[in-house]
Amino acid sequence: MNVFRVAVRIMAAGSVLLGIAGSAAHAAENTAGAALTADAAQALSNAVFVVDLAKGKSALWTTAAGALAQAQDAAKKQDSAAVIKHAATASEQAFLGMAQLGYPLTVDH
Amino acid sequence: MKQLIWILSCLGWLAVAANAQAAPEDDRLSVVKAVQKKYPEIKFEDYVHGALAFSPDAKAQYDAVMTFPPYDAEIEKGAKLWETPFKNGKRYADCFPRGGKNVVGNYPMFDAASKKVVTFEMALNQCRTANGETAYKHSDMNTMGLLTAYARTLSDGMKMNVKVEGKDALAAYEAGKRFFHQRRGQLNFSCAGCHISNVGNVLRTEYLSMAPGQATHWPAFRGGDYTLFTLQRRYAACNQMVRLAPLEIGGEEYNNLEYYHSYLSNGLPLQASVFRK
Numbered sequence: 001m002n003v004f005r006v007a008v009r010i011m012a013a014g015s016v017l018l019g020i021a022g023s024a025a026h027a028a029e030n031t032a033g034a035a036l037t038a039d040a041a042q043a044l045s046n047a048v049f050v051v052d053l054a055k056g057k058s059a060l061w062t063t064a065a066g067a068l069a070q071a072q073d074a075a076k077k078q079d080s081a082a083v084i085k086h087a088a089t090a091s092e093q094a095f096l097g098m099a100q101l102g103y104p105l106t107v108d109h
Numbered sequence: 110m111k112q113l114i115w116i117l118s119c120l121g122w123l124a125v126a127a128n129a130q131a132a133p134e135d136d137r138l139s140v141v142k143a144v145q146k147k148y149p150e151i152k153f154e155d156y157v158h159g160a161l162a163f164s165p166d167a168k169a170q171y172d173a174v175m176t177f178p179p180y181d182a183e184i185e186k187g188a189k190l191w192e193t194p195f196k197n198g199k200r201y202a203d204c205f206p207r208g209g210k211n212v213v214g215n216y217p218m219f220d221a222a223s224k225k226v227v228t229f230e231m232a233l234n235q236c237r238t239a240n241g242e243t244a245y246k247h248s249d250m251n252t253m254g255l256l257t258a259y260a261r262t263l264s265d266g267m268k269m270n271v272k273v274e275g276k277d278a279l280a281a282y283e284a285g286k287r288f289f290h291q292r293r294g295q296l297n298f299s300c301a302g303c304h305i306s307n308v309g310n311v312l313r314t315e316y317l318s319m320a321p322g323q324a325t326h327w328p329a330f331r332g333g334d335y336t337l338f339t340l341q342r343r344y345a346a347c348n349q350m351v352r353l354a355p356l357e358i359g360g361e362e363y364n365n366l367e368y369y370h371s372y373l374s375n376g377l378p379l380q381a382s383v384f385r386k
Contacts, residue, residue, distance in 0.1 A: 055354065058356050058362055059293070059353075060353070060354040061294060061354065062294070062295070062352045062353065062354050063295050063352055064354075093295070096295075097294075097295075097353075100292055100293065100297070101291070103291075103292050103297075105287065105291060105299070105301075106290045106291075106292065106299040106305075106306060107306075108139055108140055108143050108290075108305045108306065
């Protein structure tokens, strides 16, 4: 379960950092006329971070990677609602993949 | 008193050294026993046939295909790669004992200097780079795949003899064992869950093959178009099927997995090259 705890801590810290960075970035984007809402931009940033984390731990589900790709596609189309939806799926599934590393090993019988 | 301490210390180290090999051998015997308990009628030596061992019909079809293997032209391409001299005039055969004959059963092996598992593909690349050539990509079936497919034919019939010696080797073996038993992907499967616990059961119309024997027959030509699959490409495909993003072919995790996985096939003869569905 140590891996699980570490993942939770890293994600929490990352979320805070990305929350700050994401808002700042968003402010800049708004002045440039970007159409994504602050929530969508932050959700996407968080999803990228968590998916990268899961990939680094060799625990990334294809479904998480697929959801992130959908979120990024939605971002290109400036569809904030779709970005939030897919980014949430990506983050959740990436997190579940990392949590899986704490599962008991299967037993030979 | 000093002598007694010295003797006890030596005995202790001997016990540690013996245990380094005993633990993997205990693992292997335990897995083989688990399969034998479930399928006592299947002979140990038939484990090299994998899922075919559960279906006489499928085995008959396989035997028919193998009468005139339709992928022989691919093996010939691999032979050409093997026999073409490097720019410095040396050949792959110069890099291996016995000119590369009866060597593959010893792979993967553990390199104590680099503290890494060395797969046969890595040894082929080491041969290339030592002779001034660029390394092949492990995932490139047109170069590394074909070369490996041919090179393994030179060890056809050699019994697998993977060794785990020393604490670093044991750590790599244990890492591979953990990978094999770790649930992964959205479908929450582990290698062991299918190929030990559910061996012989049918999943998506296919029998699940037994873990011992699996490492003996790769690369294999698979499916209707005889696509070449190395063992690690198969790992990647298996991971993909349980919805895990595949890891790097030739990366440390798959290398350690191959080390453990191949150890389970010790004592079984290599089969090169074969067809699998």
